Amino acid sequence: MPAADKHTIVVVGGPAGTGKTTVGEILAAQMACPFVEGDILHPKANIDKMSQGIALTDDDRWGWLEKLSVIAAEKSKEPENASHTSVVTCSMLKKLYRQHIKDSAQTTCRFIFLYSLYELLLERVGGRSGHFMKADMVKSQFDIMEVPEGPELVENGGDCVAIEIAGKSPEQLYNEIVEKLK
Numbered sequence: 001m002p003a004a005d006k007h008t009i010v011v012v013g014g015p016a017g018t019g020k021t022t023v024g025e026i027l028a029a030q031m032a033c034p035f036v037e038g039d040i041l042h043p044k045a046n047i048d049k050m051s052q053g054i055a056l057t058d059d060d061r062w063g064w065l066e067k068l069s070v071i072a073a074e075k076s077k078e079p080e081n082a083s084h085t086s087v088v089t090c091s092m093l094k095k096l097y098r099q100h101i102k103d104s105a106q107t108t109c110r111f112i113f114l115y116s117l118y119e120l121l122l123e124r125v126g127g128r129s130g131h132f133m134k135a136d137m138v139k140s141q142f143d144i145m146e147v148p149e150g151p152e153l154v155e156n157g158g159d160c161v162a163i164e165i166a167g168k169s170p171e172q173l174y175n176e177i178v179e180k181l182k
């Protein structure tokens with residue numbers, strides 16, 4: 001986990017249904033730090049689009065990425081936040097998006113990218129009541145996602161960990177994340 005003298009945002013990402021919110025909440029609770037749900041920071045135009053099952057474009061996402069990064073960075077720096085860290089969920093599907101988050105947050109970032117096979121994501125999203133419209137978007141998210149690899153990974157000096165989620169409980173995922181971030 002991040003050193004106490006550094007302000008850090010931990011971004012939990014991946015396509016819909018991978019468990020960003022579930023894992024992000026566990027991470028925030030364990031680190032006793034603020035949790036920011038990126039999904040609720042979309043502008044109305046994006047929410048309207050997604051409600052109609054229309055996939056967002058890069059241009060739809062830039063402002064949203066900036067907003068969630070700035071808010072997460074501010075939360076990490078709040079004087080009463082002894083952890084100096086915040087956790088934020090965000091699909092961050094592309095490498096360029098992760099770079100935009102870094103540029104916007106202007107603080108240390110750690111990216112946890114959750115991923116799996118298309119079939120598993122579809123099953124997760126499809127099984128959720130009130131979220132049926134996302135089933136249409138899972139394919140587009142899956143098709144554009146760039147799972148961090150090579151120099152982006154922490155073991156190669158980068159700031160990302162990539163976690164295959166299939167068959168793992170939220171607690172197992174938490175333990176794997178902590179282990180990989182060491």
Ligand SMILES: Nc1ncnc2c1ncn2[C@@H]1O[C@H](COP(=O)(O)OP(=O)(O)OP(=O)(O)O)[C@@H](O)[C@H]1O
Pocket residue numbers: 014015016017018019020021022023039089124125128134168169170173
């Ligand atoms: N490790 C897990 N094993 C089994 N089911 C899980 C796991 N993590 C989350 N779930 C379930 O999968 C569904 C999606 O979880 P969650 O909302 O956390 O994902 P998400 O990535 O935040 O989704 P979205 O981006 O669509 O909001 C929920 O029904 C949740 O209970």
Ligand SMILES: O=C(O)[C@H](O)[C@@H](O)[C@H](O)[C@H](O)CO
Pocket residue numbers: 015016038039056061090091092093134141
């Ligand atoms: O980048 C995107 O396509 C969107 O941000 C999605 O990730 C939605 O926020 C999410 O699917 C809703 O739960």
